[in-house]
Amino acid sequence: MSLSEFDLIEHYFKRTCTTENSGVAIGIGDDCAILDLPDGYQLAVSTDSLVCDVHFFADVDPYRLGYKALAVNLSDLAAMGATPKWVSLAITLPEMDELWLAEFSRGFFELANKFNVVLVGGDTTKGPLSITVSVKGIVPRGLALPRNNAQADELVCVSASLGEGALGLACKLNEHTVKNRQYFIDALELTEPRVELGILLRNLASSCIDISDGLTQDLRHILKSSNCSAKLELDKLPLSDLMREEIQTGSINEQSAYQYALTGGDDYELLFTISAANLAQLNKLIEKSEVTIPAISVIGFVTPLQQPLIQLFKQNEAVSFSLQGWDHFKGQI
Ligand code: ADP
Numbered sequence: 390m391s392l393s394e395f396d397l398i399e400h401y402f403k404r405t406c407t408t409e410n411s412g413v414a415i416g417i418g419d420d421c422a423i424l425d426l427p428d429g430y431q432l433a434v435s436t437d438s439l440v441c442d443v444h445f446f447a448d449v450d451p452y453r454l455g456y457k458a459l460a461v462n463l464s465d466l467a468a469m470g471a472t473p474k475w476v477s478l479a480i481t482l483p484e485m486d487e488l489w490l491a492e493f494s495r496g497f498f499e500l501a502n503k504f505n506v507v508l509v510g511g512d513t514t515k516g517p518l519s520i521t522v523s524v525k526g527i528v529p530r531g532l533a534l535p536r537n538n539a540q541a542d543e544l545v546c547v548s549a550s551l552g553e554g555a556l557g558l559a560c561k562l563n564e565h566t567v568k569n570r571q572y573f574i575d576a577l578e579l580t581e582p583r584v585e586l587g588i589l590l591r592n593l594a595s596s597c598i599d600i601s602d603g604l605t606q607d608l609r610h611i612l613k614s615s616n617c618s619a620k621l622e623l624d625k626l627p628l629s630d631l632m633r634e635e636i637q638t639g640s641i642n643e644q645s646a647y648q649y650a651l652t653g654g655d656d657y658e659l660l661f662t663i664s665a666a667n668l669a670q671l672n673k674l675i676e677k678s679e680v681t682i683p684a685i686s687v688i689g690f691v692t693p694l695q696q697p698l699i700q701l702f703k704q705n706e707a708v709s710f711s712l713q714g715w716d717h718f719k720g721q722i
């Protein structure tokens with residue numbers, strides 16, 4: 390017999406909260422969740438939807454969908470320097486498919502447990518498949534990382550490497566035949582939210598954003614709201630060893646790799662501005678950290694406001710690149 394809505398919630402989403410200091414006074418099962426905020430902290434809230442045929446393919450592995458739905462939300466908390474605490478999940482399902490639900494919730498809770506995030510509520514409805522996740526995190530009062538505080542002469546930095554999720558998507562669309570296909574698809578689907586890095590940046594970075602729509606588009610958000618411009622050095626954009634291998638073996642050309650790195654999106658790396666002194670301090674903290682935090686690359690610097698907002702250089706020569714990013718209503722812009 391098919392499960393009822395309430396059996397479904399009970400079976401797949403209600404978990405006994407084992408985390409000490411979880412702050413959950415009332416969790417799943419009442420009209421609202423009631424959460425305790427520690428003294429001296431502010432609440433950081435962010436919501437992201439994943440819609441079938443827009444953000445994922447209908448035949449997506451449900452484990453990976455559950456994981457990614459939470460990962461992209463945690464990435465927003467990371468970009469504010471917030472510590473993730475709670476999450477709610479609104480899920481619309483075309484049918485009751487228990488195998489699908491078991492895998493979806495396994496992926497979701499794998500990541501939730503990793504970051505001690507408690508699922509405290511949500512909504513369950515029937516209709517075209519879509520997932521909306523809302524995360525809540527805490528950040529010491531006044532220390533959240535805004536977009537509007539980049540200053541001229543600061544460095545523009547990015548975590549780990551760029552363009553891999555975009556190449557993964559291109560592989561899924563059969564636009565490329567590459568040697569390390571599964572690696573790039575994993576980069577797209579098993580995104581690593583940079584939560585620990587965001588927390589380290591609290592006292593050090595002047596502005597921060599996570600790269601979801603492409604480096605140049607997301608950098609433009611920082612620059613516009615900070616009234617600044619930036620100069621970027623193409624050769625400093627971090628490409629992973631496997632991306633370089635694809636270039637060397639001719640699976641993709643260098644131009645495509647840089648295009649993915651600049652405009653591809655789906656990186657979920659942190660892009661931030663920071664003074665040189667604070668970057669040195671950050672690198673020391675990263676070295677000492679017990680959890681692995683990805684390397685930071687300096688890709689350019691902030692300048693006073695000028696046009697174009699972003700200037701690209703390759704060995705001191707200005708280069709022109711089409712700096713598009715993704716916009717849901719316009720498509721590539
Ligand atoms: P209400 O009718 O008061 O909105 P619901 O019947 O929608 O309550 O949900 C019952 C309880 O289950 C609520 O506490 C709600 O937050 C929780 N809930 C519903 N769907 C989910 C879900 N997909 N994941 C987690 N909790 C859920």
Ligand code: MG
Binds near residue numbers: 511512513
């Ligand atoms: Mg409801």
